[in-house]
Amino acid sequence: MKTKPTAAQDRDEALFRPIYETGTGFYVAFGILGIIFLWALYMYVTQVWFGLGLTGMNQPVTWGFYIVNFVFFIGISHAGTLISAILRLSKAEWRRPITRMAEVITAIVLAIGGLHPILDLGRPDRMLNLFTAGRLQSPLLWDVTSITAYFTASTVYLYLPMIPDIARIRDRGGKLTWLYSIMAWGWTGTEHQQRVLNRAINILMIMVIPIAISVHTVISYIFSMTLQPGWHSTIFGPYFVVGAIFSGIAALMIVMIAFRRAYHLEEYLKEIHFRYLSTLLLIMSIIWFYFTFSEYLTGVFGAEPHEMHIIMYKFTGPFAFYFWGMVLCNFVLPLIILSFRRLRTIKGMFIASVAVVIGMWLERLIIVVPSLANPRLDLPAGIYVPTILEWALFAGGISAFVMGFMLFSKFFPLISIWEIEEGRTHGLREVEERIHSYLPGRGATSS
Amino acid sequence: MPKWAMVIDLDKCTGCGACSVACKMENNIPIVDPEEARNGRAMVWMDMMTTVEGDYPNTHVKRVPKPCFHCDDPPCTLVCPVGATYRNPEGLVAQIYHRCIGCRYCMAACPFTAKSFNWYDPKWIEGASDVGNPDVSRRMVGVVEKCSFCSHRLQKVKENADIEDRQIRDGEYVPACLESCPADAIVFGDIENRDSDVSRLSRSYRVYRYGEDLGVKPKVYYLARRTGS
Secondary structure, eight states, X not given: OOSSOOHHHHXXXXXXXXXXXXXXXXXXXXXXXXXXXXXXXXXXXXXHHHOGGGSSOOSSOOOOHHHHHHHHHHHHTTTHHHHHHHHHHTTOGGGTTTXXXXXXXXXXXXXXXXXXXXXXXXXXXXXXXXXXXXXXXXXXXXXXXXXXXXHHHHHHHHHGGGHHHHHHHHHHOSTTHHHHHHHTTTOOOOHHHHHHHHHHHHHHHHHHHHHHHHHHHHHHHHHHTSOOTTTOOTTHHHHHHHHHHHHHHHHHHHHHXXXXXXXXXXXXXXXXXXXXXXXXXXXXXXXXXXXXXXXXXXXXXXXXXXXXXXXXXXXXXXXXXXXXXXXXXXXXXXXXXXXXTTTOSHHHHHHHHHHHHHHHHHHHHHHHXXXXXXXXXXXXXXXXXXXXXXXXXXXXHHHHHHHHHHHXXXXXXXXXXXXXXXXXXXXXXXXXXXXXXHSSSTTTTOO | OOOEEEEEETTTOOOOOHHHXXXXXXXXXXXXXXXXXXXXXXXXXXXXXXXEESSTTSXXXXXXXXXXXXXXXXXXXXXXXXXXXXXXTTSOEEEOTTTOOOXXXXXXXXXXXXXXXXXSSOOOOTTGGGSSOTTSOOOOTTOEEOOOOSHHHHHHHHHHHHHTTSOXXXXXXXXXXXXXXXXXXXXXXETTSTTSHHHHHHTSTTEEOTTGGGTOOOSEEEEOXXXXX
């Protein structure tokens, strides 16, 4: 791994281009998103000023969009680190152009999602009470702990594999050389440095998997630790994790398709990558359906009155539209699109991914609101209609994510350059050897 | 250590709602605009649960006063991230308004929808804002509040009993709702004391509690109506 420009590096020139060249389209998009973000910021200030009465939340529906979006965004964040870690761990060679983007999604979305409970607080000024008076028995504290751990682990896991690429940008000179030389940590690509880096990545990738799983399990515990019908379910932990990975893959595919188009990365993100990812998406869709089916079948079969009331509220009541919309978006559409080769084009996969992201958001809505809207006692059912404020903060969250991703792409390559190169120089040989070792005969004893 | 509990006799209760009003005045509960109240922002600590049974014209309106049940195993205190709601040794489930961060997790966890939230800066009746009950601290925007069994009255009773060096007498510590009830439907006292009215009535054959099957051990007992329906 030489530091001065080589022929191989020029081969990957397309990956450096977004860092140095910025088109007007970027500024226009960034400006629009920035305006949405500022609008959301303004709306949040009014909420802090006047109180949460400006939202659509009430008694008994005490949680609304903020908690829905919190669960949703944290779910999306499982795209990244978890998928990238699993792919790295399983030595999937096709991971090379995907991992970086996946990790960036995690870092940005996790920061946004992790802030959502603060939006939801009636007294954000007292947030530090969590540290001075925090009770570790409360599932919310578990959340704070695991999300902080995940954020730390996933940003380090994003940063470490970036070091060789940052060193390359440093060596090319140009803008912000001082920043890149600090961030490159004196990387020169010696054999020792590479060994240390690979070791660190290996340790982190194994560490990050249980942390990621714990994060969404613990988020599900917020709900399942209460006695409320529709929430108090043992299946919630794995159900949430599956849903998180599911929506994460879909979000990853949307981002990949969008930026492949914007930065002309067709050479790197080939159709085969999308096809592999869409297979994963299809599998997750089926697993998601299996979990949903189990969750509701046990409820319906047991027919405990309160539980049944909430289930019918979702099946045929006011939430029927969202419930069946969710089944359509999360199961029917992806199953149809991704099962048939003819529909499995980039466009088809894009539609399926968007459907899944919408469907998973609906699922979070369906979990949070109906259980709260139907009190156990003989009280009138609650109605939840989100106000413009909540929509603004939702739009602001999404625009913050896209802006973050766009900004990242202007400072760092979206595809890991050294890993692509490693694939060319080492990967090919390694895979051949590996396949030989799988086969009977020569070298079969090594495993 | 006494354990405070309440018995509400639904046979005596006329459903007039005087308890609700007395509670509102006693505890400086903010007044909410009618429009906001319709949107589910009404603030009452003593709620009147109203259901209409039967089909027209043979209808029967059922009104059940519902304070906080002060569960002995409260699900709300379990989930509070900062310990702003807790169960004290005398069985009262209390709120610390100045510590509450307003996450409303306790409201989501309460099976009985007993808690209210200050959605806006609290407002009181014109002119009444400076003549409220001085014994009860005012709440601020963004915190959760609920029935306290008028625990401020317990403080006074305790002080008096301490000065006179005696135990608290049965019926000495009573909440505002009990005092205002024209039908004497509410009984309050120490349920650990077997001679108290509360303890006697809680062993009645008519007694039932909401959420008994949840294992949260509510300390508000209801005496069912004697008449059919």
